[in-house]
Amino acid sequence: MNDVLVGRSLTKRFGRTVALDGVDIAVRTAEAVAIMGPSGSGKSTLLHCLAGVTGPDSGEVHLLGRRVDTMRERARSALRRTRFGFVFQFGQLLPELPAEENVALPLMLGGVPRRQAVRQAREWFGPLGLAGMETRRPGELSGGQAQRVAIARALVTEPAVVFADEPTGALDQTTGHETMRLLTEATRHNGACLIVVTHDPGVAAWCDRTVEVRDGRLLTGGMAA
Numbered sequence: 001m002n003d004v005l006v007g008r009s010l011t012k013r014f015g016r017t018v019a020l021d022g023v024d025i026a027v028r029t030a031e032a033v034a035i036m037g038p039s040g041s042g043k044s045t046l047l048h049c050l051a052g053v054t055g056p057d058s059g060e061v062h063l064l065g066r067r068v069d070t071m072r073e074r075a076r077s078a079l080r081r082t083r084f085g086f087v088f089q090f091g092q093l094l095p096e097l098p099a100e101e102n103v104a105l106p107l108m109l110g111g112v113p114r115r116q117a118v119r120q121a122r123e124w125f126g127p128l129g130l131a132g133m134e135t136r137r138p139g140e141l142s143g144g145q146a147q148r149v150a151i152a153r154a155l156v157t158e159p160a161v162v163f164a165d166e167p168t169g170a171l172d173q174t175t176g177h178e179t180m181r182l183l184t185e186a187t188r189h190n191g192a193c194l195i196v197v198t199h200d201p202g203v204a205a206w207c208d209r210t211v212e213v214r215d216g217r218l219l220t221g222g223m224a225a
């Protein structure tokens with residue numbers, strides 16, 4: 001099947017806390033999946049295991065048929081930089097860099113020369129409604145604009161998967177909707193899949209399906225219909 005990212009029988013404990021209790025999940029090409037559940041249910045831990053940030057105690061993670069969870073940290077870190085994009089709740093842009101350099105950063109970290117990286121980065125500004133904002137610093141952008149810069153930064157390496165953790169959590173409802181529209185459209189347009197952790201049903205509604213997490217288990221939706 002055209003599964004891009006697969007987690008099988010994932011478990012993770014922190015001391016006596018069972019954060020993941022046997023999770024099976026598969027995400028397909030260009031699919032957007034929302035991960036929902038109450039605070040402490042294991043959403044972030046699941047995201048971190050799938051993104052190779054944390055190793056599960058048992059189970060497996062595969063990206064495009066390649067096993068991720070057993071890779072050494074160096075290889076996993078390279079994978080995160082090249083094949084995964086990340087959007088966080090508070091953009092986490094570097095305040096001293098202009099927007100275009102914030103977007104170019106993942107390319108430069110991967111060895112692309114600065115000029116070329118910035119040229120590639122600029123191509124994202126028009127489609128994301130950011131034309132003219134290229135040289136602004138994050139402090140000179142609205143919350144919604146900063147989040148769109150963060151979306152460009154997540155997509156500039158043409159990743160296979162974009163992970164977003166409460167990407168609209170710091171925005172008002174209208175701006176949040178616009179941000180989700182751009183995030184889902186841009187990832188789909190680039191053939192990437194999107195995994196969004198959220199507690200907001202309005203955010204989840206932008207995704208193709210919703211996975212409900214309770215006490216480290218999935219109630220519904222781990223596999224595509």
Ligand code: ADP
Nearest residue numbers: 014017018019038039040041042043044045046
């Ligand atoms: P959610 O993202 O749904 O709020 P988390 O995945 O952050 O849930 O947490 C799941 C459970 O694991 C919670 O009980 C949390 O307290 C615990 N947990 C998560 N990370 C750690 C950690 N680094 N150390 C100890 N406990 C943790």
